[in-house]
Amino acid sequence: MDLLYAFSSVPKELNFIDHTSDLGWKEHERFEKLIVDPSLYMDSNSELFPVTEPRQMPDAFKIFTGSPWVILTRNFTEHCVHGWDNLPRKLLMYFANTAYSMESYFQTVICNSSKFRNTTVNGDLxxxxxxxxxxxxxxxxxxxxxxxxxxxxxxxxxxxxxxxxxxxxxxxxxxxxxxxxxxxxxxxxxxxxxxxxxxxxxxxxxxxxxxxxxxxxxxxxxxxxxx
Known part of the structure; x- marks a missing residue:
């Protein structure tokens, strides 16, 4: 009841997602280092293992990071699923080889999307x-x-x-x-x-x-x- 009452005071198109473009130590430790998750290709879970060759930071999009706990609208979620501008799918492939991708995927998609970037509230409540x-x-x-x-x-x-x-x-x-x-x-x-x-x-x-x-x-x- 309290949640319904509280959210009724704001527009329905808002996405509550903690985000920042200040990557700090994560730039080298998370995004320049490649990892392979065997669980994506095998039936059983197994540990991640790092790739020795580093990768450069992308220039086609800007990486954002933040809390993995998000509150997303239906419109933005459908955008991530259907990816009509191909950005969500491109980023899904990029973050498949990134550690703790749940802390960066939605942040990077929404902040690189002209349609949704102004619907973000910087907080995870x-x-x-x-x-x-x-x-x-x-x-x-x-x-x-x-x-x-x-x-x-x-x-x-x-x-x-x-x-x-x-x-x-x-x-x-x-x-x-x-x-x-x-x-x-x-x-x-x-x-x-x-x-x-x-x-x-x-x-x-x-x-x-x-x-x-x-x-x-x-x-x-x-x-x-x-x-």
């Missing part, structure tokens, strides 16, 4: 906590992160340990799920009758968190485009 220096994965969230997570206005967060107490805290204090109902932490439904009551689905009654998320999404949606 997710809350992470990184170590210093950052590793490959964010830190596992616990109750000590609860306050900052709530105040961040993010719609999503990761990572959580299975059955972590902070999940129950989110259920009860943010999502207003009672301990008798199914929860994020996997609690079994005890009272089916009380947990299956519905109000008027055509009436949006957001919580305080929903109001906060709506303000945050409206604010970050004011700035669009790629640079």
């Amino acid at each position: 997710r809350y992470f906590v990184w170590d210093d220096p950052p590793g490959l994965e964010p830190l596992t969230l616990d109750e000590s992160h609860f306050g900052n997570m709530v105040n961040s206005s993010a719609a999503f967060a990761r990572r959580f340990a299975e059955d972590s107490p902070v999940l129950k805290k989110i259920d009860e204090e943010i999502l207003n799920h009672s301990s008798d109902c199914a929860s994020l932490s996997g609690r079994r439904v005890m009272d089916v009758g009380s947990c299956s009551k519905w109000g008027d689905i055509d009436v949006l009654r957001p919580s305080r968190a929903g109001e906060q998320l709506r303000r945050f999404i409206s604010e970050i949606s004011q700035t669009r485009g790629c640079s």
Whole structure:
């Protein structure tokens, strides 16, 4: 309900995708180094292996990178599938030999497309906590992160340990799920009758968190485009 309410305040053509053209260390470590993924050609999964010969940075398009967590519109997703200007297919072939391509493919497609580049909102609406220096994965969230997570206005967060107490805290204090109902932490439904009551689905009654998320999404949606 809160998500529906929050997103109803912005145009439907917006794509929420964290992106930057400042590649930093990734230019050499990710894009100048070729990798081969045998899983693309074989039935079983196997480890990637690097190719010794490097490749030059492309000049036909500009590479962008960012978070692998994206919120994409149907129009842009169809563009990636059908590729009527051939760019999505060309980039699919390029990133097939790039490590962690999910952090660059959609960013590069949308920021090199004149039709969609101005539909980008630079954010993934997710809350992470990184170590210093950052590793490959964010830190596992616990109750000590609860306050900052709530105040961040993010719609999503990761990572959580299975059955972590902070999940129950989110259920009860943010999502207003009672301990008798199914929860994020996997609690079994005890009272089916009380947990299956519905109000008027055509009436949006957001919580305080929903109001906060709506303000945050409206604010970050004011700035669009790629640079």
